Amino acid sequence: xxxxxxxxxxxxxxxxxxxxxxLLRAVADHGSLNAAATAxxxxxxxxxxxxxxxxxxxxxxxxxxxxxxxxxxxxxxxxGRALLARFDRLAAALDGxxxxxxxxxxxxxxxxxxxxxxxETPAGRVRALAxxxxxxxxxxxxxxxxxxxxxxxxxxxxxxxxxxxxxxTVTGVDRAEAVAxxxxxxxxxxxxxxxxxxxSLDRLGVEAGxxxxxxxxxxATRATRAYDT
Amino acid sequence: xxxxxxxxxxxxxxxxxxxxxxLLRAVADHGSLNAAATAxxxxxxxxxxxxxxxxxxxxxxxxxxxxxxxxxxxxxxxxGRALLARFDRLAAALDGxxxxxxxxxxxxxxxxxxxxxxxETPAGRVRALAxxxxxxxxxxxxxxxxxxxxxxxxxxxxxxxxxxxxxxTVTGVDRAEAVAxxxxxxxxxxxxxxxxxxxSLDRLGVEAGxxxxxxxxxxATRATRAYDT
DNA sequence: GACCGTTGTGTCGCCATCGACACAACGACG
DNA sequence: CGTCGTTGTGTCGATGGCGACACAACGGTC
Numbered sequence: 001x002x003x004x005x006x007x008x009x010x011x012x013x014x015x016x017x018x019x020x021x022x023l024l025r026a027v028a029d030h031g032s033l034n035a036a037a038t039a040x041x042x043x044x045x046x047x048x049x050x051x052x053x054x055x056x057x058x059x060x061x062x063x064x065x066x067x068x069x070x071x072x073x074x075x076x077x078x079x080g081r082a083l084l085a086r087f088d089r090l091a092a093a094l095d096g097x098x099x100x101x102x103x104x105x106x107x108x109x110x111x112x113x114x115x116x117x118x119x120e121t122p123a124g125r126v127r128a129l130a131x132x133x134x135x136x137x138x139x140x141x142x143x144x145x146x147x148x149x150x151x152x153x154x155x156x157x158x159x160x161x162x163x164x165x166x167x168x169t170v171t172g173v174d175r176a177e178a179v180a181x182x183x184x185x186x187x188x189x190x191x192x193x194x195x196x197x198x199x200s201l202d203r204l205g206v207e208a209g210x211x212x213x214x215x216x217x218x219x220a221t222r223a224t225r226a227y228d229t
Numbered sequence: 230x231x232x233x234x235x236x237x238x239x240x241x242x243x244x245x246x247x248x249x250x251x252l253l254r255a256v257a258d259h260g261s262l263n264a265a266a267t268a269x270x271x272x273x274x275x276x277x278x279x280x281x282x283x284x285x286x287x288x289x290x291x292x293x294x295x296x297x298x299x300x301x302x303x304x305x306x307x308x309g310r311a312l313l314a315r316f317d318r319l320a321a322a323l324d325g326x327x328x329x330x331x332x333x334x335x336x337x338x339x340x341x342x343x344x345x346x347x348x349e350t351p352a353g354r355v356r357a358l359a360x361x362x363x364x365x366x367x368x369x370x371x372x373x374x375x376x377x378x379x380x381x382x383x384x385x386x387x388x389x390x391x392x393x394x395x396x397x398t399v400t401g402v403d404r405a406e407a408v409a410x411x412x413x414x415x416x417x418x419x420x421x422x423x424x425x426x427x428x429s430l431d432r433l434g435v436e437a438g439x440x441x442x443x444x445x446x447x448x449a450t451r452a453t454r455a456y457d458t
Numbered sequence: 459g460a461c462c463g464t465t466g467t468g469t470c471g472c473c474a475t476c477g478a479c480a481c482a483a484c485g486a487c488g
Numbered sequence: 489c490g491t492c493g494t495t496g497t498g499t500c501g502a503t504g505g506c507g508a509c510a511c512a513a514c515g516g517t518c
Contacts, residue, residue, distance in 0.1 A: 003319045006235035043507045067515025071463025081456040089369050090232045092360050092451040097322045114407025116426050131321050140318050144448040153388025161429040162376040178343025195448040197345050200390040219373040219408060219424040222321040227310040272477045296485025300493025
């Protein structure tokens with residue numbers, strides 16, 4: 001069971017999705033809407049009308065020329081390129097969250113203050129952004145939202161804004177291409193996985209068996225409904 | 230122009246989306262598939278067949294009983310509840326990234342090592358996960374991925390895994406319900422926004438005009454194509 | 459002036475999806 | 489044994505989206 005998403009940008013009445021972006025990108029690559037549509041296996045007429053709808057809401061996205069020795073063609077405007085960049089950033093952000101592993105802890109809410117809740121979990125107390133009013137929750141946060149520290153250099157509460165902290169021992173290091181996964185036993189049922197660059201890993205000098213401190217921000221952790229019973 | 234997404238979980242041949250989850254949730258609330266379908270304005274027959282497709286791929290999701298004084302009814306199985314919890318976590322994660330503001334910096338890649346690139350930006354050098362082979366990139370990261378430090382307590386390079394760091398001065402603090410947005414001038418065109426709990430803010434004692442250090446992890450920052458000309 | 463590959467329109471029909479509807483089976487309860 | 493509100497099926501028609509296709513307009517080039 002793997003997680004996925006479909007990104008879109010909503011502007012006024014239209015929502016531009018990955019399909020639209022693929023079309024624009026193909027226009028940029030092929031130099032004509034006709035070639036772009038056929039390259040994507042789509043009909044020109046549909047692509048044309050869709051592009052018209054997009055431009056009605058977003059302003060000119062492509063410069064079009066017709067006639068001439070080569071028959072004409074279409075190229076992206078600056079706005080069109082900006083839209084591609086914007087969508088790429090959104091896709092990058094979403095892709096990161098859909099594919100990045102998360103640590104999930106069962107817990108119960110002890111207190112709330114606005115959207116911030118203090119949750120008791122097997123690994124300790126955690127502050128999280130609560131998205132439910134239930135008190136039985138699951139607390140989760142991303143593997144790349146956790147920063148590792150040596151116990152000696154771990155920050156005290158008053159000096160940093162990352163006040164969720166677990167102390168634990170490293171159980172394994174999985175080095176991949178420039179990025180490593182460090183698994184830390186923090187006393188919970190499942191281990192905490194932290195994504196770190198291999199570079200950082202070497203500087204920290206962390207190995208299996210070492211004691212480390214893992215810290216992460218309350219605003220980066222979420223509490224959702226547990227749905228038990 | 231606001232960003233959005235459509236979450237789904239892919240299992241084998243079916244993809245369960247928000248519509249399916251809404252149906253399951255309605256079943257849990259109303260105690261029968263019939264009531265759930267009508268409550269959602271959907272036809273029973275379609276809801277029934279869709280549920281059958283889901284269960285064919287996922288195993289039993291609802292306990293169904295027919296007959297009896299009350300005519301019978303349906304209730305979620307443990308697997309069904311687990312699916313709801315799983316989807317809620319995914320939705321929470323995606324919702325966080327789609328709505329959380331990001332700082333975007335234009336930059337050029339100086340060097341690469343695997344997927345990790347060193348990028349020169351107006352605010353300084355940054356390590357990021359590169360999603361493109363282009364050298365003209367935009368570096369972006371989430372407002373809740375940045376941790377603030379007092380200059381005195383800011384960690385040195387060897388003691389933490391968060392090695393991207395900007396020094397700057399606070400230009401404003403926007404307190405909302407339990408969460409505050411701190412804007413920091415880091416020398417780039419647009420200011421850096423950091424999401425912090427008001428509690429952390431008070432502990433740090435940060436006010437406008439103060440010098441602070443902002444740190445964030447390379448694995449939490451992305452480099453995407455800039456698309457200029 | 460003919461040619462060519464575009465852009466710009468409109469129409470037609472296919473196909474998937476979904477609501478609407480009809481009807482059998484079920485089983486506890488009065 | 490009849491009643492009732494379910495579950496379990498199937499069919500029909502409306503709707504929307506999209507490909508396929510046809511055809512005019514355009515404007516450099518040969």
